[in-house]
Amino acid sequence: MIAVVLAGGKGLRLWPESRQTRPKQLCKFVDGKTMLDHTIDRLMTAGSSRVIIITNDSLLPGINELVQQRGDKEKIEILSEPEGRNTAPAVGLVLTRYFGEGEDEILGFFPADHHVSDTEAFVASVQRACMAAQNGHLATIGISPSRPETGYGYIEKTKWEIGEIPGVFSVNSFCEKPDPETANSYLASGSHMWNAGIYISQAKTLCDEFKTHLPEIYEKLILGFDKYIDSYPLLPEISLDYGIAEKSDSMAVVPANFGWCDLGNWNALAEIYLPDLKSNICNGNDVLLIDSNNCIIKQNEKTIVLFGVDNLLLVESEDLVLVADRNRAQDIREIVEFLQEKKRFDLL
Numbered sequence: 001m002i003a004v005v006l007a008g009g010k011g012l013r014l015w016p017e018s019r020q021t022r023p024k025q026l027c028k029f030v031d032g033k034t035m036l037d038h039t040i041d042r043l044m045t046a047g048s049s050r051v052i053i054i055t056n057d058s059l060l061p062g063i064n065e066l067v068q069q070r071g072d073k074e075k076i077e078i079l080s081e082p083e084g085r086n087t088a089p090a091v092g093l094v095l096t097r098y099f100g101e102g103e104d105e106i107l108g109f110f111p112a113d114h115h116v117s118d119t120e121a122f123v124a125s126v127q128r129a130c131m132a133a134q135n136g137h138l139a140t141i142g143i144s145p146s147r148p149e150t151g152y153g154y155i156e157k158t159k160w161e162i163g164e165i166p167g168v169f170s171v172n173s174f175c176e177k178p179d180p181e182t183a184n185s186y187l188a189s190g191s192h193m194w195n196a197g198i199y200i201s202q203a204k205t206l207c208d209e210f211k212t213h214l215p216e217i218y219e220k221l222i223l224g225f226d227k228y229i230d231s232y233p234l235l236p237e238i239s240l241d242y243g244i245a246e247k248s249d250s251m252a253v254v255p256a257n258f259g260w261c262d263l264g265n266w267n268a269l270a271e272i273y274l275p276d277l278k279s280n281i282c283n284g285n286d287v288l289l290i291d292s293n294n295c296i297i298k299q300n301e302k303t304i305v306l307f308g309v310d311n312l313l314l315v316e317s318e319d320l321v322l323v324a325d326r327n328r329a330q331d332i333r334e335i336v337e338f339l340q341e342k343k344r345f346d347l348l
Contacts, residue, residue, distance in 0.1 A: 001130055001200070002105055003048035004094050005039055007055045007063060007112035008084055012333035013265040016317040017298060020348050024263065025112035026062055029283065030272060035113040035263070036066060042116055043108075044072060046123045053078045053112070054090045082232045087197075088214055088243040089235040095207055096221040096228040103204035106133050109240070111197050115272055117259025125256035129200040132168045137252035138201045138209060139168070140245065142193025144257045148183035151264060151330070153195040153241070157253050171251035174241065193255055196262070199240060209244045217243075266296055266313050266329045284316075296326055320347065 011024025018024045025036040033041075040051055053076065055063050060080050067076050079093055091109060098105060108126065116122045129139035142155040153176060157169040174195065178186060186192035201209075210218040220231045236243075245251060261271040269281050276282070280289055284299025292306040298315040306312065313329055315322040324332070339347050 001046070001048050001108050001126075002050045002052060003043040003046070004052045004054060004091075004107060004109045005036070005043070005112045006087060006090055006109060006197075007036055007053050008059065008081060008090070009111075009113060011113060011263075012336045013330065014263070015332055015336050016315060016320055016322050016347070021058070021062060023059065023113075026059075026066065029263065029269070030115060034066060035115070036063070037070070038115070039110060039112050040070070040072075040076065042119055042122055043110065044075070045119055046126045048108070049075070051076045052094060054081065054093060055079075056081045056084055082229060085232065085235050085237045087240040088210075088238045089217060089232065091199075091206065091240055092210065092214075092217045092221045092228065092235070093225075095203060095210065096223075096225050098203040099207060099222055099224075103202065103207070105203050106130050106200065107203055107206065108200040109198065111262070113263060114196065115259075115261040115263055115268075117261075117272070119258075121256065121258035125254050125258060126200065128165065128167055129198075129252075129254045131165050132162065132252040132254070133201045133205070135162075135164055136202070136205055136250065137162070137168075138199060138205055138245065138248055138250045139252045139254060140171070140200070141196055141198045141256050142253045143196050143260045144255055145187050145192065145194055148180060148187045149194065150178055150180055150183050152262070153177055154186050154192045155195050155253050156189075156192050157255065159191070162252055168252050168254055171253050174246045193253065194260075195241070196260055197241070199245065205250060206244075209248055209250065213247045214238070214243045265332060266298070266315065267326065269296055269298070294326065296329075 007025050011018035014024050017027050026034050028034055043051055057080050067073050125141050129141055132139040155174055156172040158172045162168045217235055220228050261268050269283055273281050279294045281296045286303045287297050287299050288305045290307045293310045295312040297304055300316045311326045313324045313326045
């Protein structure tokens with residue numbers, strides 16, 4: 001498998017740790033390593049022959065520096081989008097490199113900034129998806145839900161396994177982010193899984209899907225890499241989910257449980273770190289908590305002391321400190337929008 005890492009995201013809900021030149025995938029939330037480093041490590045463990053990182057021009061220097069510090073850098077290639085056009089054009093960027101040759105190659109597309117706690121289970125799921133891809137399917141991995149989550153899209157599987165591969169199912173439908181009542185019904189159904197944004201397929205299968213469902217992209221990718229890049233600003237801004245996966249008759253899904261978390265906002269640290277006896281989550285080595293409950297703290301250099309507070313989010317970055325109601329963690333991007341309005345670009 002050639003693993004393709006989609007690393008152009010912004011991670012606005014993780015401000016102020018995540019910034020314009022250091023978005024979420026370049027931040028260090030676990031074991032002192034960037035999310036991108038963790039992702040590459042997992043994909044190498046899964047047996048990837050090469051890793052291709054797709055990013056944009058503004059992030060290229062930081063990602064190139066990261067790759068150059070790795071011992072496996074000779075297996076890593078970086079492709080830069082002229083501008084962000086969502087995931088379908090980014091996938092086309094890879095396909096245009098393989099059009100007409102290497103069409104049997106398995107390509108896997110993975111987000112750069114998700115956390116996985118069970119690498120062994122992740123590898124097993126990827127291998128099962130690769131088997132489905134070799135049989136002509138566009139395979140995805142669905143995460144078995146542990147709660148009625150309203151912040152994720154869902155994949156509904158059929159009751160029947162694909163005959164030739166155990167543990168792989170046909171896809172019945174893709175579902176939008178649900179309201180709480182619908183999320184509870186999805187959890188109870190046993191047939192709905194969180195959509196982790198992972199796709200694995202042979203290059204020729206994906207090319208056929210683009211030809212059928214996104215001909216305006218296909219017509220450009222068959223012209224070759226340079227012409228595809230030149231036409232990039234004219235391509236439709238559309239995700240692989242909407243453009244192909246929801247319309248394809250070749251979809252297959254691998255139900256999985258490997259300790260997945262998309263780290264979508266600061267509350268997600270509670271899925272990675274164990275709380276103390278008062279339900280506080282600490283990411284840092286010098287945090288003192290006194291009569292404080294249900295707080296999340298990201299400590300960097302300064303000692304942090306919390307006294308007599310509840311439900312607080314405190315994030316210390318190199319140049320500022322954010323203090324917020326933990327219940328507003330989903331709304332942190334509003335701060336970014338406020339700073340843009342006030343032209344405080346030094347804080348972005």
